[in-house]
Amino acid sequence: MNQPLAYVHPGAKIAKNVVIEPFTTIHNNVIIGEGTWIGSNVTIMEGARIGKNCNIFPGSVISAPPQDLKYQGEDTIVQIGDNVTIRECVTINKGTVDRMKTVIGNNCLIMAYCHIAHDCIVGNNCIFSNNSTLAGHISVGDYVVLAGMTAVHQFCAIGNHAFVTGGSLVRKDVPPYVKAAREPLSYVGINSVGLRRRGYTTEKIREIQNVYRILYQKNYNNSQAAEIIEAEMEATPERDEILQFIRDSQRGIMKGYFSAS
Template sequence: MISKLAYVHPDAKLGANVTVEPFACIAGDVVIGDGCWIGPGAVIHDGARIGKGCKIHTAASIACLPQDLKFAGEVTTAEIGDYNDIREYVTISRGTASRGKTVVGDHNLIMAYVHIAHDDVVGNHCVIANRVSLAGEVEVGDWCVIGGHVAVHQWVRIGAHAMVQGGALVGKDIPPYVIVRNDTLRFAGINKIGLSRRGFTPQRIGEIHDACRILFQSGLNYLAGCEEVERQIPQSDDRDALLQFIRSSQRGIIKPYAADAEKA
């Protein structure tokens, strides 16, 4: 159902059973999949590619122009996957010449006032809480939880299954599986509850814990810690994902655990 009070450009491609509520605005270079709901006052700009079953709530803005002084009007996209719940006043910019597209995967909950900037890549099954701001070219892995009012610096990577406490200012890469403190941006343990909920066995969780204990609590620098993990922890996809993430970091990794963070 398309409300008579909404504007839908004749060139826009809408799938079956799409609902467009009053005062929504949909531009011409737009594709929206089956079963989507576009809420009152939402704006879907040129370059939006939205999968099926998504809910775009009141006054959200999808594929808006990048907030980047280098942007020169190039044709780019914002690609949103399936079954995302994008809440009120969320802004998702389209890409720039850097990557050409901003990407949000499937089954994400993106809460009110979140900003996802140009060329970001957000995985699947993430929860991004109210007023989180992701700067340009940030990468967020699958199953991440980012607490409210977190600000993430440009080019930062957040690994899969990580949890960031609300209010953190994130300027370094966050490895997979870990919890990060909001006051000192230090390792605060592994995301044991989240991993358990996602079907990780106690053995997998134990091996991840042992690897992180070496990396973040042994006093070794991270490169030496990676070598020690390879010596002590059996090879697995989880272990290798953690080590590859750390070794490929360009911005540096969060600080290790400290019993007295104020003194560290």
């Protein structure tokens, strides 16, 4: 690494085979893992922890202070996993005292102009399409796909394998394995295409569909539906994951299409 037109603070810990293009600035207290490529005009600020074999494209700003008036300069971080691609002009802010960190898992693709705010926890193998925006304190599971221009309200949760269609406003929690669409955001089916791509069998997909049929299409409230699902359906990891998500929801889960106004 020998880039006379890039600035790397002496206190940054950069693996030997990291490539840093000209006009990039890397601040103190930054760690970057092996094989990572940092494009030109990238700013990586204090507290960034970036894994191996990542690609960060021009204009991105990683680990800037949170856009939160309660932030008082506490020592927080952004933690980015391995094999993550961050496209042009993405902004990822570091944490506050709530979680002390913002986390992006492994093998994620964050497309151009996305914003991930303070204290968000994003799982592995996620894809956020262009201009998707996460407010603060959001939890996103593994294999979540946000189509372009999706905006997620602070403190929301999105479950594993969920797919949210483009232009959506996510104001409530999105359970695992579902497709979410329409306005207001509603359950419109299972993410069967994504599940098949990841090796889920037809029988397993049907089981997940049956869980959501009780939850969303039988006119039960969430508590009633959860009791029926637990009593009448065989215990499986997927069934239990859905039930736990419903019970843990802080903002309430999104409505079914038939109950959406």
